[in-house]
Amino acid sequence: MANKHVNAIVVGAGAGGGVVAKELSVAGMSVVLFERGGWANYDDHDQDELFSQRTTVLGNAYGPDNIRYKRVRMWSEGEKTIVLPNEGGYGNNAACVGSGTVSYGAMAWRFMPEDFKMKSTYGPVEGSTLEDWPISYEDLEPCYEKAEWEIGVAGDDSLNPFAPPRRKPRPMPPFEHNKEAQLLQATAKRLGWYPFPIPMLRNSIPYGGRPQCYRIRGCVGFACPVNAKCGTHNTVIPVAIATGNCELRINCVVSEINVNNSGNITGVTYFDEKNKKQTQTADIVVVAGSATETARLLLNSKSSFFPAGIGNENDWVGRNLQDHAYCGAAGIFDYELYDDKGPGASIAISDFNHHNPGIVGGGVICNEFNALPYLFTGIRPPGSARWGAEHKKFQRENYKRIGRVQGPYQEMPSFEARVDVDNEVRDFWGIPVCRISGRASIKDAEGTAFMADKAEKWLLEAGAIQTWKTGVVTGERPAGGGQHQAGTCRMGNDPKTSVCDKFGRVHSTPNLFVADGSLHVTNGGFNPALTIMALGYWVGGHIAGEWQKGNRFK
Amino acid sequence: MKETVYSRRKFIKSLSIGVGSLLLLPKCTFEKTSSWRFFTNEEGLLVDAIVEQIIPTDEWPGAKDAMVTNFIDKQLVGPYARHQEIYRNSLSAIQIACRNAFNKKFEELDWDKQTSFLISLEKNEIVSKMIDKSATHGNAISDADKKFIENWLKGNFFNLIRNHTMQGFYGSPRHGGNYKFVSYRMIGLDPYPIMGQNRYKASSNG
Numbered sequence: 001m002a003n004k005h006v007n008a009i010v011v012g013a014g015a016g017g018g019v020v021a022k023e024l025s026v027a028g029m030s031v032v033l034f035e036r037g038g039w040a041n042y043d044d045h046d047q048d049e050l051f052s053q054r055t056t057v058l059g060n061a062y063g064p065d066n067i068r069y070k071r072v073r074m075w076s077e078g079e080k081t082i083v084l085p086n087e088g089g090y091g092n093n094a095a096c097v098g099s100g101t102v103s104y105g106a107m108a109w110r111f112m113p114e115d116f117k118m119k120s121t122y123g124p125v126e127g128s129t130l131e132d133w134p135i136s137y138e139d140l141e142p143c144y145e146k147a148e149w150e151i152g153v154a155g156d157d158s159l160n161p162f163a164p165p166r167r168k169p170r171p172m173p174p175f176e177h178n179k180e181a182q183l184l185q186a187t188a189k190r191l192g193w194y195p196f197p198i199p200m201l202r203n204s205i206p207y208g209g210r211p212q213c214y215r216i217r218g219c220v221g222f223a224c225p226v227n228a229k230c231g232t233h234n235t236v237i238p239v240a241i242a243t244g245n246c247e248l249r250i251n252c253v254v255s256e257i258n259v260n261n262s263g264n265i266t267g268v269t270y271f272d273e274k275n276k277k278q279t280q281t282a283d284i285v286v287v288a289g290s291a292t293e294t295a296r297l298l299l300n301s302k303s304s305f306f307p308a309g310i311g312n313e314n315d316w317v318g319r320n321l322q323d324h325a326y327c328g329a330a331g332i333f334d335y336e337l338y339d340d341k342g343p344g345a346s347i348a349i350s351d352f353n354h355h356n357p358g359i360v361g362g363g364v365i366c367n368e369f370n371a372l373p374y375l376f377t378g379i380r381p382p383g384s385a386r387w388g389a390e391h392k393k394f395q396r397e398n399y400k401r402i403g404r405v406q407g408p409y410q411e412m413p414s415f416e417a418r419v420d421v422d423n424e425v426r427d428f429w430g431i432p433v434c435r436i437s438g439r440a441s442i443k444d445a446e447g448t449a450f451m452a453d454k455a456e457k458w459l460l461e462a463g464a465i466q467t468w469k470t471g472v473v474t475g476e477r478p479a480g481g482g483q484h485q486a487g488t489c490r491m492g493n494d495p496k497t498s499v500c501d502k503f504g505r506v507h508s509t510p511n512l513f514v515a516d517g518s519l520h521v522t523n524g525g526f527n528p529a530l531t532i533m534a535l536g537y538w539v540g541g542h543i544a545g546e547w548q549k550g551n552r553f554k
Numbered sequence: 555m556k557e558t559v560y561s562r563r564k565f566i567k568s569l570s571i572g573v574g575s576l577l578l579l580p581k582c583t584f585e586k587t588s589s590w591r592f593f594t595n596e597e598g599l600l601v602d603a604i605v606e607q608i609i610p611t612d613e614w615p616g617a618k619d620a621m622v623t624n625f626i627d628k629q630l631v632g633p634y635a636r637h638q639e640i641y642r643n644s645l646s647a648i649q650i651a652c653r654n655a656f657n658k659k660f661e662e663l664d665w666d667k668q669t670s671f672l673i674s675l676e677k678n679e680i681v682s683k684m685i686d687k688s689a690t691h692g693n694a695i696s697d698a699d700k701k702f703i704e705n706w707l708k709g710n711f712f713n714l715i716r717n718h719t720m721q722g723f724y725g726s727p728r729h730g731g732n733y734k735f736v737s738y739r740m741i742g743l744d745p746y747p748i749m750g751q752n753r754y755k756a757s758s759n760g
Contacts, residue, residue, distance in 0.1 A: 048729075374724040
């Protein structure tokens, strides 16, 4: 029995796709929302550090699993390594309804106006494909606002003079600082900086029919046991389903975008929950599978019309893969800082996001999420014991006495950092897997050194008796592709140097859109989730608006 | 010493109450006498000694009493099945190296000798050290033994078992280690509350 034709297919029920499905179905379009995983259940992995989305040594709590998925990593030229989803190089984004928004740390950053104009702010950077976005902060501002109110953000800009302009405050007040953040707040002020509470996609008060956050220790990496973390799975996706216009098809893996003889997209081929190959037709297709998986799907959709994959006429699909260069510092104090108030991350400074002497861009610096005890075994001063009695003593004495601050330095995009597909290596369904190769920009060395220096200064001023820097880039390093992955289907006005137009439509097709971090031209000096949600509203709102005007994207 | 042996027995016994029919029956059928899932009894003694070196007993229990060997054994027939080969051969290579150099099993060596052996292993110096030792003892290491040790100990085995030991000691007791949340109590962390509908999991330490 054939599937009924629908107006729109959305591939991927994460930060971007969940929002698009809601925008389209509320506008009256019929939608099928595909998700490769199922509904995540907190109870399966309650506070189990070894089997979460953050520490994944025994597996990814919410997928992807090690049985059916794998990727290829080219750590260096010609050296091909198969990586499993729970291994470091894979870049796992949860395979479940809501994807990373189920288990993220939930920082809710708006990018700053400069983040959309990196090239005109700083000029070209040698060896980097640094470019301006085709849209501005002002264009995206209403979408940020929608994301904040419909999904739910707690925060307040009044203490942050660098905050981008906004029309409306956030719907919930910020969280109270934990002990570490209280100390860092006073310290940052002494240094002349402007500390403020991190905006969070978590309920500081009951909101959206869900309860208040109760500050559990293990938050990042886990689904919320009381549903106080706000993701697309408990906000916009249920809204989409409630319209009656959206069918969520879980445990379905889309393998190919189908094209007719005139280059129009006709729908997708997918494997259903029983691994049976099926076809779904639609007037438009929106791909929101994350920067790695979206690029993979476009590249795996080869036809006589698109011999190198859809949108890949100029070899730009999968290029400019970015992540963040996390850097900062850690410090040991002679008293206990840890007060067991989750998730730990609480305070930020935005003083060093832009206009720093001698470097391009910068990033926000925050106190870090709680490190659970196993993760903590990797945190210690350089050169100190990593096992034996001394290490055990270090764990015991310092677990509650270490403060950490760090932030995501905005990577310079590199054309060589890329995702393509490996036809010799296939997943469980026989689909060629992602191959991640190339090098991140060497320019990140200066930026990470600058930020780590500020982070260390912060801890020293706070009274740390011993400090050390973390994450400073010292030489060539492989392309990113972690949970902050972005950039592989860049949006732009020139079809020769971008994949999508400013509304996320793939230049060479009338009816295929991308709506996730793949669109990012640059990845900001912030955690990208709220920006991906805002892009969901931007792309979804554009499609819905045009559809209501009668445009059928033919 | 006796007490810890007893505590493991007790543990296996308690295991057999819960999932005994599944775990023990096939072993009876094959007349396998190991009390472990993957390890032989001999390997179990060796792993006990290694993990205890990595996290030794001080005023708090060490890795052995925290059932880290049980954790590793359990993962080796689960998510870590891909490490079976390296464990089997590397453990064997350690014993061959110790026999050549000291005419003893690793677990029979003095504490400090065990420590320096593991430091050499970590620094990837085992093979050259063995040759030196053999030379002073006058009994040269055989080429076959040397090759086997080279093959299985030059890689990352120490890092692997170091990381697995940390996981077993500091991770969640549901995976078989961190017996009674010993590491959490040592650090001063309350065990986490068990929430949700599957509260019964709180007691399953298998």
